[in-house]
Amino acid sequence: MYLCTGFVYTSGAERLDGMYNCQIDRSLGFEVRTGSHSVSGDGEQGDDTAAYEMTELGGVCSLAPYESDKIESVGTPLPGMLFKIVNWETKQLCPPRTPGQLMVVGPQVLPCYYKNAKATAEMLDSAGYVKTGDAAFYDESGHIYVLDRMKDIIKHKGALICPSEVELTLRAHPGIDDCAVVGRQDHVSGEHIFYQQVPAAFVVKNPAFPLLSSAEVRQYVSGKIATFKELRGGVFFVPEIPRSICGKVVRRQLRQFWDRERNNSKV
Incomplete structure (x- = not known):
């Protein structure tokens, strides 16, 4: 049988x-x-x-x-x-x-x-x-x-940016163990001042790449994705990416990073 x-x-x-x-x-x-x-x-x-x-x-x-x-x-x-x-x-x-x-x-x-x-x-x-x-x-x-x-979609100048697409590109870098991309509010000066979203990345370094810099990460992404999807909001290194019990990225906690940053700058 x-x-x-x-x-x-x-x-x-x-x-x-x-x-x-x-x-x-x-x-x-x-x-x-x-x-x-x-x-x-x-x-x-x-x-x-x-x-x-x-x-x-x-x-x-x-x-x-x-x-x-x-x-x-x-x-x-x-x-x-x-x-x-x-x-x-x-x-x-x-x-x-x-x-x-x-x-x-x-x-x-x-x-x-x-x-x-x-x-x-x-x-x-x-x-x-x-x-x-x-x-x-x-x-x-x-x-x-x-x-x-x-x-979670990032809206930039009328275009839509999917965080997962940028994250997939980032994870291909050997120096990145984990990452998450969120939209960051950025003001644009001109005749009128208005706010738009730009992609920003939170990155967990691979211990074997302790010298990995934000500039290197941004350069790595540049050219691999459309220009408007590049990390104009910056790259921030963190010890871990906050996730829920089922493994979803808790993006609101990452967005709160800038709230704390603004509050600290006022002190």
């Missing part, structure tokens, strides 16, 4: 980025698809797939085929589910490869929050689509790619 082995693993809370993808690949000896909120697999050969799920959506609502070569995609909507991606401000439908808010409707999504009309109105649009709060885009074949939480 032949018995096969199987396993199931999951990754939740936020998108599984390429760094962890490679670590799993090396540890388990096969290629892993990255997804959002859930990544699972089973089978003797280590077959795997990516999916998108959310409590308010009733669980998994998209799935990538095992044989898919779209490694970063969470697949296409399951039967009965409808996805749309809309512009943050205009609420108009986005064309392919244009980031916007991912919205989902289907037979199993929540109809309302129990005895909480205010929360229901904030979660659902007039057509019953759930506002997921995730930034995403779709390609020409309808595959969905989740980027970051909308609240």
Whole structure:
């Protein structure tokens, strides 16, 4: 009698980025698809797939085929589910490869929050689509790619910067053990003074690179990503990146760094 082995693993809370993808690949000896909120697999050969799920959506609502070569995609909507991606401000439908808010409707999504009309109105649009709060885009074949939480997106001169993209570039540097990118308020002088967000990085050094400087980190990133995504907000070295119990970066704690910095400068 032949018995096969199987396993199931999951990754939740936020998108599984390429760094962890490679670590799993090396540890388990096969290629892993990255997804959002859930990544699972089973089978003797280590077959795997990516999916998108959310409590308010009733669980998994998209799935990538095992044989898919779209490694970063969470697949296409399951039967009965409808996805749309809309512009943050205009609420108009986005064309392919244009980031916007991912919205989902289907037979199993929540109809309302129990005895909480205010929360229901904030979660659902007039057509019953759930506002997921995730930034995403779709390609020409309808595959969905989740980027970051909308609240973490950095808005710079009308352009959108996904922290995860910059973080992925930073993690490729051998002197960086961990990092997180957040938006920093920066005033621009001219005929009028106004504020905009610029990317800033918090970096944990690899002990083998004690002399790594902020200038070196900024130079490393320059040229590897679009100019407007470069670290104009600065690079700050910290002993560790604050994370929640489930491993998500607690970005509000990093943003408080500048509040403390301003308060100290007033003393």
